Amino acid sequence: MSLAAQDRVILTGLLDGTAPGAKPRAIELYVDGTVDLGDYVIQRYANTGTEPTGIALSGTYTDAFVYVVNGTDEFAQAFGTAGDFANIISSGTVSGNGNDAFALSRNGTILDQVGGEIGDDTDLYTDSYLYRTDNTGPDGGWVAANWTIPGNDVLDNKSLAEIGALVPFGSYRVGAVGPSVAVSPTADLGEPEKNGAFTLTLSEPAAQSVTITYELGGTAVAGTDFTDPQSGSVDIPAGTLSVPVNLTVIDDKTIEGTETIELTVTAVTDARYATGATATLSLTDDDLGSDPIGIHLVQGTTDVSPLAGNTVTVQAVVVGDFQAGLGGFYLQEEDADADLDSLTSEGIFVFASSPDVNIGDLVTVTAVVEERFNQTQLRGGDAGAMITIEAVNVGMPTAVNLALPSSDDRLEAFEGMRVSPVNMVITSVDGLERFGEIEVTSDERLVQFTECNEPNATALAAFIATQENDVVVIDDGRSGTNLRPILLPTGDPLSARTEFRAGQRISGLTGVLGYGFNRYRIQPTETDRVTLSGNERPTDAPDVGGNLRVVSANVLNYFTTLGSRGADTEGELQRQEAKIVAAMCALEADIIGLIEIENNDNVALARLVDSLSVHCGSRYRYVVSPNPGEDQIMVALVYRSDRVEESGTAAALATPASLFVGPGTNRVPLAQTFRVIDSTSPSFGETLTVCVNHLKSKGSGCGDGDDDSGGAGNCNGTRTGAARAITEWLATDPTGSEDSDVLIIGDLNSYRMEDPIDVFLQAGYQNTKTLVGDGKFPCGGGPPSYVFGGRWGSLDYALASPSLARHITGATAWTVNAPEPEILDYNTEDGGAHIYAADFYRFSDHDPIVVGIDLGQIVNKVPNGAGTASPVELQRSGESSYTFVNMVRRSEYLITNAAGQVLHRGVATPLAGTISTVGLPAGIYFVVLREPGVEIATFKVFK
Template sequence: MGAVDEIISFGPADDSGRSLAWLPANALENGTVSLLLVTGFGGALGDDLDADNDGVIDAAGFEILDSVAVEDGGPGDLAYGDTVLTEQYDGLDFPPGGASRIPDGADTDSTADWVRNDFDRAGIPGFAGTLATGEAANTPGAPNSLTVVVVPLPPADCNAATVSIASVQGSGDASPVVGSSVEIEGVVVGDFQDGGFDGYYVQDAGDGDPATSDGIFVYAPNGMAVAEGDVVHIAGVVSEFFGMTEITATANSVCESGAALPPAAELTLPATPEAKEALEGMRVTLPQDLAILEYFNFGRYNEIALGTERQMQPTAVHEPGSPEAIALDEANEANRITLDDGRSIENPDPAIHPNGEVFGLDNTFRGGDLVTDATGVLDYRFDLWRVQPTQGAGYEAVNLRPEVPEVGGNFSVSSFNVLNYFTSIGSGGDFRGANTQEEFDRQEAKIVAALAEIDADVFGLIEIENNDEAVFTLVDALNDELGGDVYAALDTGVIGTDVITTAFIYKPSEVELAGDFAILDESVDPRFDTDLNRPALAQTFADVETGEEVTVVVNHLKSKGSACAGDPDTEDGQGNCNLTREAAAEAMVDWLATGPTGAEPGRDLIIGDLNSYDKEDPIDVLTEAGYTDLLLAEQGENAYSYVFDGQLGYLDYALAGPGLLPKVTGAAAWAINADEPSLLDYDMTFKKDAQDAIFAPDPFRSSDHDPVLVGFDFIPPELSVTVDPEVVFPPNAKWRTVTFDIDATDDSGEVSVELVEATAEGHKAQVEVISDTEARVLARLGAVYTFVFEATDPSGNTTTQEVTVTVGP
């Protein structure tokens, strides 16, 4: 409890009697902490000053001159000294995250001397901020003040001796001279004084050692204005800012301008951390054609991830925890780097395309597009290696927006995640979806555009509000778009207790409801935990033209993100709650085997968001039970419907039962969402006005999951058979050859025709089949020969036709 976490030494006092010490990043921990100003301390880091944990510092031979502590109420926490800031010390019912001494000249050694800070960096160089009542500005080395005064840095001496930047960077992860004051000189290779970085990158001529970087970031929020090509002389203090070596400037000067920039060092992927560390802070270029992998943070922070090729989720192509999955995960990490924008502000305006131009509807990009020769400065921020660009990169659009996939057949089903379509706009509680009517209108327009283009006979919807209203509102909007009552909603009422649910909409002109819907929840099978999974919804639909039936089961299983009690992430790649999803899959298999809707088991189509990649345990349960993963079968191992952490895979499924599989004509995901940056979506929560305007009421980025489409062929082929001759004459008891002219067609492809039966009736009548197009009959008076043909299309649909040959006049 009384362990020494940090020892800070102060140098000689200045003329005002003050001494200032700079602490490296993370020197002080969050939570309960005591700051003691002491003299005569001879201990060391880790010493326990309160061995008996009684809240009183043991006699230690040093004098406490002043103190302040924050106690956040953690169990067993202790704070030391005369002044302890606790929850409600100033009337607020939560502990302070930071405080400053009130600059009134009084020192009462009580909490009355301290005011809670408001965290807007008031007084930090370059930040005016807004001071709370009584709050002191950040004025390191100067008296506390209620006024923010921005003091520019003093000039540095361009003739003073310098050290090489390489000696500051060193050859390891951290600088060997952290905490030291140094002077360097070099050319500015990246100016990022605006946008939140509050500094620039300086590179010198180098020391010739490829293991040491020749560039460094200079943090100078109240420094002079600089430009690329300026030769600057910097005096400052070395620190590690969350893993990035930097110098906080204490003096600066521009010694000359217009200097040539050093050649950009080529950084090629894959690259080890050591290779990147050797170029930290230097001007670099990425010469390869690199694919855009990740863009989740593009709208919020204007950053994208690049890699040598698009990357697959390890458990989408390899067994979880296998050596192959582990190796792919490691290779993915080595084969990526982040292209940033030189700004740390959120939702920057304008958003910048990798080509350096303003991002917009006429200048967008998709995952998989190529970026070449990205050039800028390499740095390490927020736990990622990044290139902060100083110029636009080459860009090539190679992943063009696709049309709706052709899946064939006469009966189609689509799984569509509608990304929290809520009609309870801006409601409290576990609220999701649109915050305003304008957002809702934008969201609905995109979803309706996508549904209308897909034009499926049956849609299984995921992430729709569980209020018995949203699905009907969506159907009304879709029908308004289509100009008639094309779709209807299955009326299930509220299903389960989650705020989101699954639902069906369908075309009554094409399909009919065959029986009632059925629901799988924990009341049916305790293995299907509906505190975590959404209940499974099944409905049998009958094709109006043929009467063929399909039982569609739409699901939304527990996500990987949050933990489940007793079902943690085992670090094998399957994420949290894998056992929960696996048990749900087992329950579903057994439930469907009973024909819960009254239809024939085995003619089931399992769709929806199963929150499992296709090599994971829940999918193994389904495929081992005889269900066929149609995306894998039709699109191959690299099929995807979702992008997470820059890696591809599919969580959205269409799994066909064995009785239905022969009727499948195609299955595909329509890549309208996962490959599109979220800046194009309906949400206006964080965006600036200019980014809100980057909107079109089209299908693209209508959700974050791509819809999945499946086609089925239930229409039998057309068959026409004629025989020559139809009448055999004379009846001379001799063998006669008859031939068959066969015409068989089907929209689904080539049709096979077989002569399946040949019968002879009459006295001594005999028939011999030579082939499917030729036979011999015995010409006996009154004999009747019957031939039955069967045509079979690629989906197994059959048509039969019978022709006869008679013998007589």
């Protein structure tokens, strides 16, 4: 195709993100005119390479920005999805390391370039960005003079929201060069009677008179603070270059401080002249004076103080003393001095490390008002502030009960004030180790969207927006990173024995609501009554019943090759091993599926299995995989040789290669059949096939058509394809067992409502956690196994084939890892050496899945749900029959489905107490027994 003169594509921005996984990474394109991007390609020249990797483009756009993104979820959180930010092309190849060059080409010709010269190893944008200067490009190559280059590491330690605020994506402007209108400030205004003016100037005189229309904005209000006699337009006669815009000040009596008036040119009758020029005047208020004013006047009704830049005097009570930690203190008006406006705050931060103040002091401060890191504050002694302690131990202002959800606009009204959070649950402890902060939300932890919802981009955006209003940070009142000891909201230091976990409800806390790093934060001031409750730390392995136990456990890169993906030293490896062994010994599993074992000819696997045998009191062996794959990590099967034996031919699935071989694919699954050889077990002689898996992560992209923007994330197609291949493979009986009892376990890297899980369920497999679990958080899925970004869901599964499902007696996640602070793991960096115990807490970042099974003809008794102790139990006595045990008198019973619909009624006696479920489809049912003299008993059964 041929392009019109204005139809072109320009590289305008490049981002190297710093969120987990170095996300987001993105290239910004600007389409000037109308262009089909399918005719173009972006070429990545990695490091000093001169052979490019191509990134295909697609879609037709008109005068729009388009973003080629690695990490679409992170990009959406940083920049949103509105407007041009919805124009996303997903690509995992956008992974520049600060010295990677990217070229835009068409028909083999480079049209534009960003990131430096091809082959040059200079780091230009590591943990940073590059952005094109307006009205430049395309350049046909790299032209550094046409780019803003802020330097490396400017995005270090920045949140996604902070990255979105710092990187100027979407701001590039292009236009033809021609005559224009300039605006300049001529004279500022001041009360009571100093008028002011702007000057409008043409870059070249017009042949005929022109009319210039303008708009007036800023913090000053026309008609209240000033008047415009020209009413928004002026004429410039032919041959004249400039005219004034005169403004008349109004002397009001409102305390306003210095305000601004901004003039923007919006139209010119001669269309040759460009519009958009702006300039700003100041309007000085004469009503501020030197007497103390209310802090609410300083704060105003928006997130920016109306008195910013002015010197004010306030007198209030110190409600938070953080001079040692944050370099200042918080003041709040006494209750009697507060106004009645719900939009204004009564508190403010004073950035001053001296003089030394204490909570309860009445202090007078005269200082300059400023916005620092988006928090309104008074600048301290370094800016000439006067701070006087007037009295001590005065009464404290009343704390505000702070409930979520609450928008930032609403929280702004409490900035700097005493608050007592109510009904708060810890949703994230990810920032505890490095920043001393936790995230709390209302009622229950935040949930991953696709744990409870089908992927949908529109619904996802609304979901995230809702969640963002439902979280606030509880900080530790200190600045800096990796501070030790780690202080908890209880006031206590964190230790290996401290029970402090996500999911706990926190109550009794009072602090000051501040703002920093783009988040509202509660800085604790009163911790003596703080209590933590709920989501208790497990002390024992879960009771899942049955007589055969299978565990799926991610062991977080157990590597004997030191300094690679796991432990850095032998000491760290021993610490890691001790925690894993403690967990496996406590679980007493007969069969264990391990994920993230180093793939090094079974050296790492053999060491771990030997350690299990030594410390657990049972002899463990591992299955030799016929094909562990090419990845650095592999899956493994381990078993207690005194309880089960290998009864089939170990099988691995490595086809098709596009799904299981090479970078960006799933790890090779391993399946083996086991026979129960413990003659004391009711399952003696029975067999079971276990298939352990580790599907592709969401961390790096797999390309357009594979990555999902509706919530399932990167490589959804690769995982879905693997799920389909695995179910089809298992249907062929790859181990030769001739037994239909199959359990699929492992880290499937998919939340419950995503396509890969749907594929397994459609093949007849049942999620054991929902089959026999407690049906609780989140949305009936039972305990989640993983947390990312403070949002919870299940990535780890045990899926039972139809014939096996009826033999499942229990299944759950053992929550000893994901809710725990990361610093409790084996690593010794950043003070971790001093917060360690050789126990099973935080042996990984995923919680293991534990499954109980009874393969015998008669499975365990089903406990009854009677409120008063009843001796009656229900016991499976056949494939489709159950018998009441310990029943002493004639009783009525009924069978209902999960919706409560009665399907059958009958009478049972001590001599004829067997009931049948013949004819009922597979599912969950309830048997209700009405025995005279005893409360109604309810039994939950599965078919």
